[in-house]
Amino acid sequence: MLGNFVTGCSVLAPAGMLGELSSGLHVSISTAGLLVTFGAVVLCVGSPLTAWLTSRIERRTLLAATLAVLALGNFASAVAPDYASLLGIRLVMLAVGALYTPQAAGTGALIVPAEKRGSTIAYLFLGWSLAAAVGLPAIAFIASRYGWQAVYGAIGLMGCLSFLLLVWRLPRGLTGAPVDLTTWATIGRNPMILSLLLITTLQMSGQFVVFTYMGPLLARLTGAGPDPIALVFACYGACGVIGTLIASRIVDSWGAWKTSLFFMLVLLAGLAGWALSAGIYSLMAVSVAIWGIGFASTNSMQQVRLVGAAPALASASVSLNTSALYIGQAAGSAIGGFLYAHDLIYASGYVATALIALAVIAVILTKPKKAQSVQ
Template identity: 35%
Template sequence: MPLAILALAVSAFGIGTTEFMMMGLLPDVAGDLGTSVPTAGYLVSAYALGVVVGAPLLTALGARIPRRRMLLLLMALFTAGNAFSAVAPGYGTLLAGRFLAGLPHGAFFGVGAVVAARLVAEDRRARAVASMFLGLTIANIVGVPAATLLGQHLGWRATFLVVTAIGLLSLAALALLVPQEPDEERTGVGQELRALREPQVLLGLLTAVFGFAGVFAVYSYLASMMTEVTGYADGTVTVLLALFGIGMTLGALAAGPLTDRALRPTLYGSLAALAVVLVGFHYAAQSKATAPVAVLVLGAVGFMTTTPLTMLVMNKARRAPTLASASNHSAFNLANAGGAWLGGAAISAGWGWTSPALVGAVLAVVGLAIAVVAGGRDRAAPAAPVAAAPAAAHRESAAVEGP
């Protein structure tokens, strides 16, 4: 893989650490700022809201900016948001800092996915995108636990300073390793918006919202399930969360080559497997012997959906894939919020701590149904004639969906 993809993966590591580290820092932040833990929990929501708003907005605003420069601007904004969070004097300013840090998240991964795909041969595009996402999964293995420990011993502000340093390192790596694209690779806002209105792109985004919500219906309450149901001590939860991150990494490694070989079958298979695993998780969480295996497998099959979903919307957007790819991350964060809400509603209704797994299984089945409907539309649609286009645009229009 080109070294530019390593720069993208390092950036993804910093973004992934920032996104998830707040969950482990909530008690420390709440105590230091004189607020309650539930109120501090809105700091997680502020970041997610920043992602949902920033992904389409910043991508559209930067449609005419060369992608290498856009990556640098987005990483600079991310770094500034974390630096601002580190010195925030109160809860309100920290809330603003979290929102600011979340704004470039989706746009960065959207632009980065297009850049990564264009750095390699056609038959290795999904592997390149999956390699970038490895930084995100490794953040859950190393970055988030390390950030939690650092915050507990040196204070939560030190954690934000370290992530700021990672942002500066990422800026240097992107500037040195990511090549400048030719002028003809740029697209306009109108072209990006037209691509986003494609029915198959919208169906892909809808698949992401429902399918990935099944993962977050469980992940949002994983710590409580492991302590309240399985019987693990609080200190063991960090290890289990790292185990989930290992599963995510294994899923990303498997998804790349499988998606390059056959996109839709990989998507169908991963969503179907996710539904089955979620049902099994409901029962496996009852035992200390089976719960760790269930956590690992859930991370793997859950994250296997991200690469085919990303490649699907990029392929369907064809000549203007950047906004569609960025919007996919808005869809993932809507899935995050929706899955957490539905899982919490099931617990509040008295269905039990593991009931979110069954809710998640239903969501995964809905996502699979949407994906199958979209696949049927593909098979029913007549082949479109190939219009004259620049070479770069023609390369982008090729699909890697398989049978």
């Protein structure tokens, strides 16, 4: 879970300090936002590729090595002399970091009984919620006072701590099912898995149209300064933790599909509220809080549904889900950057809402039969 926190902070960090990166590296806001877009492209390619290349490596060794690279990558980012260097370091770091989230989910499934699988995966994904709840407001606060370099240094230190704890506590000898070309072919013939991957892509695309540029959008739409923006990030993340905790409590009794649909509707309500209240800080903050409740819960439920749809394919399908997640991030941040660069700042909320609405429809269409209710 702590490793997911480090991974989440590493991925999301630029979104919390676009202004500081823009001024410190002498690039535009939209160019700084490309750190998210290009990073997501590497992540979406790297997740299934590294899952294939590393499927026979013992899990403790693999996860520890991944955290070590994330820590070193963040320390290197702290001393990057210019934008091109920072982008290059980020792409290398995330190419390896793409391993962590899907392999952590697969490892969690190996060490708990099947009936606890849903709540365990939801708990592991709590690290991403904490990255938004604690990490993003801390990133915005530290960057506004001490600079973006200090942010990367702090994430590097957290990576070292996570590495040491994981080496100390995770059992040795855990291995997942090997991933080969037959595995990918089997997944390609599974309509439920393909539908779930589409849902992940749509809902992440919708969120990142707004999320990547949330700080600059709040500044332009409401005149908010660094501290009010950090407060909105904090509300978003805190509600993400609350949503994930609720999801982990109810998923084993409700089933993953019903839980997923509920939180997807919450997500839709939050982004629709952002679009409709654009320009009013208090209402936008409330909308972001509602959005936050659905954010991490929908992602964790997607992983639970994938594992339930084909447990034997979990290592590969969850890595593909992570890939779909980052495809959504790349597409959404690219759309958001286009809208921001062309001064279409009010339109971003409505575009995001439309994409989430499509995801809700897709969830409804994937309602499983009673015999498959774990999905």
